[in-house]
Structure formats: C-alpha cells, structure tokens
Amino acid sequence: MDTRIKRDLGEDYPRLEREYQRLSHITTELTPKDNNEAWSYAAHRCHAMDVFFEIGYEKYEYILAFAQEHKMTSIIDIGCAFGHQSEVFYGTDIEYMGIDDIECSFWNEDRYKYITQRYPFDINVENKKTSLAVSVLCLGWFSDKAGGYHKQLSQLHKDFDHALIFMNNHSGAINTAMKIWENVTALKMGGGIFYYLTKRS
Numbered sequence: 001m002d003t004r005i006k007r008d009l010g011e012d013y014p015r016l017e018r019e020y021q022r023l024s025h026i027t028t029e030l031t032p033k034d035n036n037e038a039w040s041y042a043a044h045r046c047h048a049m050d051v052f053f054e055i056g057y058e059k060y061e062y063i064l065a066f067a068q069e070h071k072m073t074s075i076i077d078i079g080c081a082f083g084h085q086s087e088v089f090y091g092t093d094i095e096y097m098g099i100d101d102i103e104c105s106f107w108n109e110d111r112y113k114y115i116t117q118r119y120p121f122d123i124n125v126e127n128k129k130t131s132l133a134v135s136v137l138c139l140g141w142f143s144d145k146a147g148g149y150h151k152q153l154s155q156l157h158k159d160f161d162h163a164l165i166f167m168n169n170h171s172g173a174i175n176t177a178m179k180i181w182e183n184v185t186a187l188k189m190g191g192g193i194f195y196y197l198t199k200r201s
C-alpha cells in the first residue's frame, strides 16, 4: 500500500515533497537521451526519496523519538546517502550530521554538516554523552569483507558512547558488536531490529 495514502507524508514533509514533484517532473519531461546528466540526477534523487517516503521515514522518526527520550543533542548518521532523512530532524532541537562516501550535493547541506568519507575514520564529537551515532542499512549490513565489521564497530566504540544501528542480524555483525561493546540491546521496530550499543549496562 502507498504509505502516502495511509498518512499524508507530503503534508508532514512539504519541502521534500516539493523537491520530489520538481524532480519527477524532470524525469517525465526529459529522457536519458535529451540530457543524460540532468535526467540521471533527477531519477536517482526521486528513487532515494521514494525509499524515504515508503519505509525510510519510519526508521528515522524512530531515531528522533529515541534521541529525544534519551536526551541526545545530536545524531551522526553514517551511510546517509543523499541525506533526505535529515528532514525528520529539521525544525527540532536535535542537530544532524551525515556521513557517506558518495560525492553529491546533500539535502539540507546549508543547515547541516556532511562529511564525504568512507567510515571508519576518527570522528571527534563535542560531547560523547549526548551524541548518538546512527546507521541504517549501512554499518553491519553489507558483507564482512576484510574484517570490516570489526574495524567499523571498534572505531564506533572509540568515537561514541551510544550508537543505534539498524543491522543485519544474520550476518555476524551482532556477534562482533557484542565482543566490542559493553551492552547490546535489540529493539524491535516494524519489520526490523535496531541494536542499541552502549558502554554502560
């Protein structure tokens, strides 16, 4: 079912909806042959916004509620893609920062900081106690090539006191997380599971 029928997400996220309408107009007016770059840009963005409007928004609204409940002041989103989900935090008192290794213009980049780099690397947050690392369908999701989970989750442990990760629970990422983090709690959300990693029990 189209979630926009269930709940009018266009009303909740009007700026994103306007951008979606503008870009989808480009994809119907142009063909890849007319202007491949403009068509491809619009098509990729529309696809990412489709994902946000269909399922992504639920996970990020969950993150927002979690951050507010745990008195976090900022979230750092590792694997943010184009950053459309930053819209969930726009207008709240939670600061957002996105990290991804794709070269692109990010949504809300005039308002929020983005880093184009592949994780792991040192992230120096101002206050570890109130900064929440989040990662949805990124860390612990793809294959564990060259011990990638261990490197990512160890670096995360160095950089943060708290992390909320939407991970693949069949991949060994959880076992790796449990070896590194003092406390790992599974939190059921819709059809998936977030893992809350903390240094205290």
Ligand SMILES: C[S@@+](CC[C@H](N)C(=O)[O-])C[C@H]1O[C@@H](n2cnc3c(N)ncnc32)[C@H](O)[C@@H]1O
Binding pocket: 051, 056, 078, 079, 080, 081, 082, 099, 100, 101, 102, 117, 118, 119, 120, 135, 136, 137, 138, 139
């Ligand atoms: C499936 S998308 C998820 C996007 C977004 N989190 C969401 O839920 O809609 C995964 C993103 O993670 C990024 N990514 C994967 N591995 C990464 C890494 N090691 N460091 C930074 N970004 C990474 C990819 O470029 C891609 O944009």
